[in-house]
Amino acid sequence: MVFRRRYRKLWLILHILSASAWIGIDVIVAVLVGVGFLSDDPGRRGLAYEALGTFIVWPMLVSGLLSLITGVVLGLGTKWGLIRYWWVAVKLVANVLLCTLILVLLRPGMPAVQAYGVRLSAGEDVSFDIPSLIMPPIVSLSLLTVATVLSVYKPWGRSDLLQRLVRGRGVS
Ligand code: HEM
Secondary structure (H helix, E strand, O other), X not given: OOOOHHHHHHHHHHHHHHHHHHHHXXXXXXXXXXXXXXXXXXXXXXXXXXXXXXXXXXXXHHHHHHHHHHHHHHHHHOOXXXXXXXXXXHHHHHHHHHHXXXXXXXXXXXXHHHHHHHHHHOOOOOOOOOOOOOHHHHXXXXXXXXXXXXXXXXXXXXXXXXXXXXHHOOOO
């Protein structure tokens, strides 16, 4: 199936918008984590953790899934395919990996982060073992930057992964 030009452009716009929203949300996370760690003001730190714990996960997951869905539609609807070219296959793996990490690693810790923020804002002297919050924005922003660079340069050519898989199973 190959798109008509008009539909391809429409899906491409949606794809770029969702990927950009995802990167923007990651930048907000990085800023909030930075304020949470570095500020001297407990009220401000509490607010940063509260915002992190309350607002971040779902918009991040939704933009990640939209990027995945629009990317898959574009892959299937153009000559690029899903695993026909390395640059698309790598982006597919990165996108699925990041969405899984959001659900499995990030989301479960958020209620505790929010509760910690609320108590800190209320002036309570709390010590709490915050799950490491620095890694998510670093890992995510790095992978999304790689994905953006891959999208623009489209390096490495064809992967022929499908043929290899079929050959590996002895089907010719
Ligand atoms: C990981 C997050 C992703 C980011 C940041 C991203 C970013 C981008 C960007 C900026 C473009 C526009 C490139 C250009 O027009 O020169 C693009 C195009 C494209 N993306 Fe993604 N993408 C991501 C995930 C995916 C996924 C998961 C797939 C499919 C499995 C995918 C498939 C495609 C395809 C096929 C195009 C080319 C569409 C065309 O030219 O018709 N992307 N992507």
